[in-house]
Amino acid sequence: MRALVVTEPGGAQLREWPNPNEVAGEVGIEPLVVGLCGTDLELVDGTIDATYVRYPLILGHEWVGRLERDTPGVGPRGARVVVEGIVPCGVCAACLRGATNVCAVYDEIGFTRPGAAAQRISVPERLVHALDERVDSNDAVFVEPMAVVWRALTRVALRPGLRVAIVGDGTIALLAAHLVRLFKPHSTTVFARRSQQRDLALRAGADVFEVTAPFGEFDLIIEASGSLEGVSSAIDHCARSGMIIALGLPPHGTTVDFAPDDLVNNDVILQGSFAYTREAFTEVVRRVNSLELRPSFLITHRYPMVEAPSALSSLRVVSNTEPRGKVIITNISPDAPLY
Ligand SMILES: [Zn+2]
Ligand SMILES: [Zn+2]
Missing domain, CATH: 3.40.50.720 (NAD(P)-binding Rossmann-like Domain)
Known part of the structure; x- marks a missing residue:
């Protein structure tokens, strides 16, 4: 499959990468749109605290995808979903009190495990949230950063x-x-x-x-x-x-x-405030699904996957005239619909 990979700090490249195997408890998802942020640049540059990253790394922690197969409790094959990036162990003291953002075992999609800037990703089924059919993927791609802000505000x-x-x-x-x-x-x-x-x-x-x-x-x-x-x-x-x-x-x-x-x-x-809890993510999904939160007007830059490296540079360059909100990557698979 094609993926946006940081092999080692210093740069990100589009390259062929092995297809992930779906292990027990996981479901395969086809990413449709991926948001990029300043943290991705830190991952590319290697300036992030080494505790929070594992190379080589596929980027992509803000994203919307669609289910590769019928998934009981989530939705049918093809249903659009968002996925919590933080993978809590579920059994440590922090997890048991709901503070899943500070789980004793730090593990996060796009940081310590492969991200969604790829044609395929396999994720724990328990972290997958279905989107309402009315929701625009351009709004839903903000769920992850909104969960970060929501958790901070409710702290x-x-x-x-x-x-x-x-x-x-x-x-x-x-x-x-x-x-x-x-x-x-x-x-x-x-x-x-x-x-x-x-x-x-x-x-x-x-x-x-x-x-x-x-x-x-x-x-x-x-x-x-x-x-x-x-x-x-x-x-x-x-x-x-x-x-x-x-x-x-x-x-x-x-x-x-x-x-x-x-x-x-x-x-x-x-x-x-660090990242988000399961509770914060779930609450933001609920508000996106009810169409209360529609932040897609903040998208200012879109690039097809083939131009992903340009998407990263557009984040790095600070223009003196052009506004810059969210930068997103679309057309992740060559035949994917345009969002
Ligand atoms: Zn981010
Ligand atoms: Zn835990």
Whole structure:
């Protein structure tokens, strides 16, 4: 089969790769559309913490596919599905309390096991979620990153009327603006680096879009830039009894200085959030299937599989004029329908 492979850190190539065997408890799926994100670039470059990756690696952790065979409890052959990427062991203490994102055995599709940028993938049946027939695959390809954001937002106790700031202008920041509106904030301000992201941010649900370092005071600050300045500014601009959610991933090994007495005196919650739980993923699928969440307007770049390396470079190049939301790969099999 054809797959987008990182043989070793430094580059990704389209190449022939052995077809996966479907082992007991797994089901074969034909990927239809795959989303790419900054994490894929880190996987290509090898800058991600080595604990979370195994090479050679097929990329693809945000995706929609269709079942290769009738799958009881999921759907008939050909039904479109999304699949939880984190493969929890199900028996460790974390799994037993529902914290499947921090399972004792880290295992994730597109990180430690083959991803979906391939003509075929075999995945544990228990992690497969059927999509409603009405759902557009271009919306469903956002389930995985939305689950990441959903889990972060539900990690703290959000109440209506919060003054929300989002630091960053990438897809996770835009999805944060899109999802936080479900918690009825007083206002949502996006602090961006690229002015050309304005329309996407406003469409996602931001009330205010500023191209500057954060200023003012906020009850909830979502750090989605992954920059050390972003983390510092979140601490500086958090209101008393406010909350900071750290969602952007700064480079592995970097550190930031802050005055810890500010956290104490200001009664601040500083909350990290890693990936998503089964519960968060399931909740996002439910909201996508009910058509409540339709983020496909965030797709700005599409490439057929044969141009997958260009898709990766389009993520790397920061344009000064063109907005960039989600980059997706379509036509994964040569004869696959165009999404
Ligand atoms: Zn991603
Ligand atoms: Zn576990």
